Amino acid sequence: MDVSGLPATEFRDRPVTVRVRGGRPRQLRLRESPLGPVVSDGPLMANSRATALRWVGHRPSDEIGAMMAVARARDWDGFCTALSGFAVSGLNMVYAGGDGRVGHFLAAHLPRRRDERPPDLIIPPDAADHWHDVVDGRQLPLRVDPVDGVIISANDAPDTAQDAASGTGAFPIGFFFAPPDRATRIRQLLGARPLLSSLDLQRVQGDVIVPGALSLRDLLLAHAPLAPARQAVRALVDTLRQWDGSYDQRQPGALAFELVLAGVARELGRTRLVKPYQIVWHAQSLLLEDFQRAEPAALRRGVERSLGRAAHTLARLGTWGRFHQFRLQHPFGRLPLLGRRFRLPPFPADGGNNSVYKAGHAITDKPHAVSFGSCARHISELKDPDANRFVLLGGQDGWLGSANYADQIGLWRQGGYMNLPLRPETARASFPHKTYLRPLSAGEAPPAPARRPD
16 A cells, blocks of 8 residues: 555654574664555565555464364354454365255455455555455355355356345455366366266366367467478477367377467567466466457467477477476475485376366476476265375375375376275274374484385
8 A cells, every 4th residue: 555645653663683594683674554564665665655565464363263163163154154264365165064065165354345456556545444344254255055066166256246145245355366267167077967976076186178278279270371381380280270178298289289379479579478477377368368469460470480499399299298297396306406316206297277187387388397286186975984085296294215205196197096084993994004193202312214115
C-alpha cells in the first residue's frame, strides 16, 4: 500500500541486529506504518514512494491447531469448523467421509475487498478499509455433495458463486490460478464410466494428455509450410499433426511441440514475457493470445525459422523423456564440487506443465530438468481401512546412506503403489519387522543408519 502521504509521526523505527555467519553483525533500521511494515526501504524494492506490505499473515492465526482439529473431525461440519482458523497460506482442502459426502473448502482468511482487479500492485491507503472485515473459509465459496458426486481440485480458479448459506456478497478470492486443463482432464477421465475402481484412479493420477495444448499446436501448423523441402522438417510437421497432446516420455510429439513453441516465442520477441507468463501458470494460453494477435506474415516467418532448429533437435533426441528429465538430489547436491555425491542419476520424465501427472518445465528448446510437480500418489478406499495405496518420488528416509533414502523411485517410475493397512492386526501380519523408538540418554551418540544386506 502507498503510505507516502502519511505524516512522519505515523511511522515507528525499530532497530534490528542481524548476525552474519563469518562476518560482522549488521545493524538495520526497520520502519513500520499503521498499514504494515515499510518494504520500499530495502535495495530490492527501492521506490520513490513509501510502500507498506499488508498481509493476512501478520494477523494472529493457528494453522497447527486447525490441522490437529481436522484430524479429530468426524463429519463435514466438523471439518469446516476446524479449518475456520486456518489463515495462511491459503490451501484447497478436500473432504471425503465414510457416509459418502464429499466437499471442497478454501482454507484461508481474506479481507472482503472490492470485486475488481486493482490497476496496480501498489494500492492507495484507503484500501485498508476492507481489512476491517476479514472472513474465513466458511464465508468463501464452498462445494459440497455435487450432483455428479465428484470434487476436483487442481489449483484452478474456484467457483465465484458464494455458498447459499453464507449470505455474503462476491469479493475476490485471488487473481492467479492454474489453467483449467488439469481439472478438465480429470473430470473427463472420471466421467468415462459410472463406477471407478482403484485401478481407474491410478490411471488418472498417471495421465499425461493435455488436450488444451492442441489449439496452440493447430495455430502453429496453420502457419507452417504445406510441403517443407527438408525431410527432417517434413518429419517434424508430420509428428505435430499426429500428436494427441500426450506428454509420454517415450513419445516424440510433446518434444516437437515444445521445441517449435519455444522457437516461435523467440522469433516473435516474446522471450522476455515467457518467464512472467510461467509465474502465473498460463504460459501456453497467453502465448496463444499473443500469436493470434501477431501479424500473420510475422507468425508465418517465425514458424518457418523455428522448424529447422526444432527438426535438428528432434532428430537428435527423439523423445520427450530424453529432453525432459528428473534430476533428483539431496539439498547437499547444490554444494560445489562435493554436490555430485548427493545427486541421483537422472531419468526420463513423463508429464508437463498442464498434465494431470504434473512435471513442470520452462518454455525452452534446451534439455532440462523437471522444476516441480507431482511427488506423491495416494488412493484410499474409505470402506476398507486396509486399502491405502501410496508411493513417493524418492524414499521414506532423508538420511544419506539409508536403504530407504531412494527406494521408491523404481516403483514410482513403474506406476506402482505400496499398500499401508490401518487395522492393527493387518499391520502386524503384513510387517513382521519392528522398529522401536526411544529418546537418547544425555551424551549418548545416535546409532549408525541401518543398511540392508546385499
